[in-house]
Amino acid sequence: MTTKLMKKSLLFVALLAATGAQAAEEKFRRPTPQDAEYQNRSQFLFSLGLQNGGDVIARLRDVDSGEIVDQARAGGYWFMEFGGVIAFPDVPVSLQVTGGYLTTQVVSNIDESRVDFNRYTVSLIPFYNFGRQRIGLGAVAHIEPTATFKPDGQPNEEWKMDDAVAAILQWDVRYDQNISVGARYSYVKYEITEGGPVGVEADGRAFGVHFTYSF
The missing domain is CATH 1.20.5 (Single alpha-helices involved in coiled-coils or other helix-helix interfaces)
Structure with missing residues (x-):
């Protein structure tokens, strides 16, 4: 050569x-701030989060000492959502629509007692987008709220509640075009209709944080 x-x-x-x-x-x-800005485009999303607050609906006690070992609140504890964001041309506004599942699960570490409070959710939240951030105020329907109490060695007890609508305030910050984190505050009340103290309301207001992946 x-x-x-x-x-x-x-x-x-x-x-x-x-x-x-x-x-x-x-x-x-590393993504720049410009890469992470909310752009005028529609996307699907999947979100996971934790929240807490509201009235105590059950307490788990040590069968021997009577000491409270854990408790379940009407506003807890974790949720997941799947849906999408609809963008509007030429304006920094978008509409998020999701369906999901919100559950409170508390299990005694002493015996087999547990409490489950489950509800399905459908949310509709308009957002104002500014740079890497967005803030929205909307509503979330809580469908078929049901609390199930499973004391160790005793028959299960189930409380059913009316469907309810929560007001929700949400704030998100983007890391890039796919990943964002945020916080939310929701206000809702549940009315017991069957199985428990009928007519009594439980305050389910809660504050939470979440992780969202958009695609």
Whole structure:
């Protein structure tokens, strides 16, 4: 191989290496604030979160000492949602529509007692988008709220409640076009209709945090 050909070959290899390095840097570089801004486009999303608050609906006690070992609140504890965001042309506004599941699950670490408070959710939240942030005020329907009490060695007890609508205030911050974190406050009351103290209301207001993946 002549010296001239060797030089051309080395130059070609160097160009390939530089191109590859530049592509890798572009792919793995840290997102800039501009990359994370809420853009005027519609997306699907999946969200997971934790929340707590509201009235205590059950307490788990040590069968021997009577000491409270845990308690379940009407506003707890974790939720998941799937849905989408609808963008509107030329305005920094979007509409989020999701369906999900909200549950409170408390299990005694002493015996087999447990409490479950489950409800399905459907939410409709308009958002105002500004840069990497957005803030929204909307409503969430809580469908078929049901509390099930399972004392160790005793028959289960089930409380059914009316469907309820919660007001919700939510704030989100984006890391990039796919990942965001946020906080929310919701206000709702449940009325017991069957199985428990009928007519009594339980305050389910809660504050929570969540992680969202958009695609």
